[in-house]
Amino acid sequence: MPPVIRHLGDRGLLVALGTGIDPAVNRRVQRLHQILAREKLAGVVETVPAYASLLVVYDPLQAAPQALKRQIAGLCDFDDAAPRETRDVLEIPVVYGGEYGPDLDAVAAYHGLSNEEVIRLHSDTVYRVYMIGFTPGYPYMGELPEALETPRRETPRTHIPKGSVAIAQRQTGIYPVVSPGGWQIIGRTPVELFDPQQENPSLLVMGDQVRFRAVTAEEAHQWRP
Numbered sequence: 001m002p003p004v005i006r007h008l009g010d011r012g013l014l015v016a017l018g019t020g021i022d023p024a025v026n027r028r029v030q031r032l033h034q035i036l037a038r039e040k041l042a043g044v045v046e047t048v049p050a051y052a053s054l055l056v057v058y059d060p061l062q063a064a065p066q067a068l069k070r071q072i073a074g075l076c077d078f079d080d081a082a083p084r085e086t087r088d089v090l091e092i093p094v095v096y097g098g099e100y101g102p103d104l105d106a107v108a109a110y111h112g113l114s115n116e117e118v119i120r121l122h123s124d125t126v127y128r129v130y131m132i133g134f135t136p137g138y139p140y141m142g143e144l145p146e147a148l149e150t151p152r153r154e155t156p157r158t159h160i161p162k163g164s165v166a167i168a169q170r171q172t173g174i175y176p177v178v179s180p181g182g183w184q185i186i187g188r189t190p191v192e193l194f195d196p197q198q199e200n201p202s203l204l205v206m207g208d209q210v211r212f213r214a215v216t217a218e219e220a221h222q223w224r225p
Helices: 023-039 065-075 104-111 115-123 217-221
Strands: 004-008 012-016 044-049 053-058 090-096 126-132 139-142 157-160 164-168 171-174 179-181 184-188 209-214
Touching (some): 023 126, 090 217, 104 115
Antiparallel strands (some): 004 012, 139 171, 157 179
């Protein structure tokens, strides 16, 4: 679909490049995000990519919204086949079930699967990081295998441990910090996803690829980056 650009308050433009969870659409969002970072349009303060859209935050004292809208529309006509920087698939160890994955039993029962089948399906898939959001460093990844499509919990938790690996609908994610949340917790990783002391605080960025690997609690305790 052609880009749809609409005003969002008095300091934002929302550029919609498609709908839903679609890797091709998300790659276009990522490409536009990269182009705007390179072009450094006058008045643009920040760009925030999501699944199918890009929020452009601007300073209204430095950029006229209509003129900026035209500039962005012109930049949307790019070659999807242009080369992109890619990183190797990142393998993330996970202790599934028990105290680390309190919802694993319920997820397995919901689908009529064994815990081992849920773990296999979740860990056999290579996921794309579609966006970072919710809390600092939280990766929204997809797509979860159709056989594991699971609704959110009816009652969200007020306290989810750091490193919890969760699923909801066709998505999977990792809670980088202690927070509330309503996704189904199936495991936990020792990997540090967010470190504010680092120049690049988020371990994962949009476009990264991730695969999970089942490990024991002992292996997780001994894990070193």
